[in-house]
Amino acid sequence: MTMQLRHTVRQAQRGSQEAAQELLTQFEPLIRKQIAKYRHHYQSEAEARSTAHSAAMECIYGFDLSRSASVPREMQACIHNTFAREAYHHDRYQTMVQKDFVEKDGWTDLPLTYEDPNIVHPETSLIWQETLQDLEAMIQILPPRHRAYLYLRFHKTWTYRKIANQYGVSESLVRKIIKQTLVQLRKQLS
Numbered sequence: 001m002t003m004q005l006r007h008t009v010r011q012a013q014r015g016s017q018e019a020a021q022e023l024l025t026q027f028e029p030l031i032r033k034q035i036a037k038y039r040h041h042y043q044s045e046a047e048a049r050s051t052a053h054s055a056a057m058e059c060i061y062g063f064d065l066s067r068s069a070s071v072p073r074e075m076q077a078c079i080h081n082t083f084a085r086e087a088y089h090h091d092r093y094q095t096m097v098q099k100d101f102v103e104k105d106g107w108t109d110l111p112l113t114y115e116d117p118n119i120v121h122p123e124t125s126l127i128w129q130e131t132l133q134d135l136e137a138m139i140q141i142l143p144p145r146h147r148a149y150l151y152l153r154f155h156k157t158w159t160y161r162k163i164a165n166q167y168g169v170s171e172s173l174v175r176k177i178i179k180q181t182l183v184q185l186r187k188q189l190s
Helices: 002-013 017-026 028-041 045-062 071-100 122-140 144-155 160-167 171-189
Strands: none
Touching: 002 017, 002 045, 002 071, 017 028, 017 045, 028 045, 028 071, 045 071, 122 144, 122 171, 144 160, 144 171, 160 171
């Protein structure tokens, strides 16, 4: 029996899919036993079976035929160790996740810097509103042409050249006025 198993392992290692399938079929009772033992660590039986088959194939392809090791014993060890390792990692992960949930007292182990980047805090919203109101007031006291340049450049997304052509001035003058106006607004806001 052992010689036949070793021969089948050799064929599987040489690429015979039939031999690999025959080994999986022969070790199906072992695979089922391990799946039943570790099933609760997986979302489905198919996922557990996939882990078992992966471990079995790893054992088959990694089996050293020059040693006198028993194929059934090696197969059992490989499958069991794979399941035990994954169960350990699953349990550790669940422990970490459970620890991070908010407990009854409202505390969590999540870092204070962890938050949804899409959330706008009320304080931030209030600061933005006040800043926008200040900015609108400052823009209203700008000379009409400077206001128009800013409006066309940033609201209408016109190019400097298009603004210059619209007002019959040089492109460099438009750039200079917009840059100076922005510097002035930044100074007033800070």
